[in-house]
Amino acid sequence: MINVADVWHHYGIRPVLKGISMRVKPGELVAVMGPNGMGKTTLISLMAGVLCPIKGKIEINGRPRRHSVEEEIEIRKKVVFLPDNPYLPLRSTGREFLLATGMLYEVESFRLMEHIERLLPLFDLEEIADSPIRTYSAGQKKKIGLCSALVTEAPVMILDEPFSGGLDSAGLLALSKVLKGLADRKDVTVVMAVPVPELVEPLAHKIAIIQRGKLLAYDTAEGLRKQTGSEGPLTEVLEKLIHPKVFENIEHYLEGRAQ
Numbered sequence: 729m730i731n732v733a734d735v736w737h738h739y740g741i742r743p744v745l746k747g748i749s750m751r752v753k754p755g756e757l758v759a760v761m762g763p764n765g766m767g768k769t770t771l772i773s774l775m776a777g778v779l780c781p782i783k784g785k786i787e788i789n790g791r792p793r794r795h796s797v798e799e800e801i802e803i804r805k806k807v808v809f810l811p812d813n814p815y816l817p818l819r820s821t822g823r824e825f826l827l828a829t830g831m832l833y834e835v836e837s838f839r840l841m842e843h844i845e846r847l848l849p850l851f852d853l854e855e856i857a858d859s860p861i862r863t864y865s866a867g868q869k870k871k872i873g874l875c876s877a878l879v880t881e882a883p884v885m886i887l888d889e890p891f892s893g894g895l896d897s898a899g900l901l902a903l904s905k906v907l908k909g910l911a912d913r914k915d916v917t918v919v920m921a922v923p924v925p926e927l928v929e930p931l932a933h934k935i936a937i938i939q940r941g942k943l944l945a946y947d948t949a950e951g952l953r954k955q956t957g958s959e960g961p962l963t964e965v966l967e968k969l970i971h972p973k974v975f976e977n978i979e980h981y982l983e984g985r986a987q
Contacts, residue, residue, distance in 0.1 A: 729754040735784035746941040755914035759928040762938035776809035808882035818862035833880040867894035887920035925962040
């Protein structure tokens with residue numbers, strides 16, 4: 729479904745991504761992880777077609793991104809991208825925004841309205857659905873953004889840190905269960921940047937780890953455990969991959985505190 733082939737990207741003279749190659753199969757949910765500032769958002773944005781790689785190519789269902797206007801239009805009919813801080817029409821109501829987004833993706837009108845009626849209570853937005861988005865709290869804006877991605881019913885979803893932005897516990901639970909349901913259905917492909925390992929393991933078929941612009945690992949959670957020889961939680965596994973000296977540094981620090 730998504731093919732990233734030898735992708736390089738840089739801002740100015742600083743390389744951000746260096747020869748990234750990975751394939752996301754149809755129906756997979758892939759989590760992109762790694763330290764801050766290592767290229768996760770850039771990779772997500774390239775997959776989404778917001779950026780064009782300096783070198784290499786990205787294909788969605790066999791179609792190259794940013795290759796021609798006609799092909800890009802066909803891709804965008806099937807792909808939804810939700811950035812970490814999406815644009816929201818602040819003067820529109822939440823319901824108006826969802827209706828407009830669904831219509832843009834040509835969702836049948838009765839199906840669209842029924843879907844919205846299920847989304848609003850899912851994210852506790854019923855009472856403010858007909859109020860301007862400018863009156864929403866940060867967490868409510870995050871929720872309406874998530875609803876706008878889900879209402880498209882796009883078969884490819886690219887999400888940049890969907891669990892951030894002030895989501896409350898109910899919102900985190902709802903999003904986790906929805907993404908788990910989509911992953912189990914096998915007809916929706918999801919790629920998302922997620923910084924919290926505890927949220928990833930129950931959801932992701934595979935985990936891509938980006939460090940210093942390179943693909944450090946791309947495997948299942950169990951595959952990553954085998955690579956590190958660790959049977960511990962995913963947090964520990966990732967730290968052994970990304971920061972192999974982290975536990976040594978922690979012990980060194982604690983020994984100094986004890987003196």
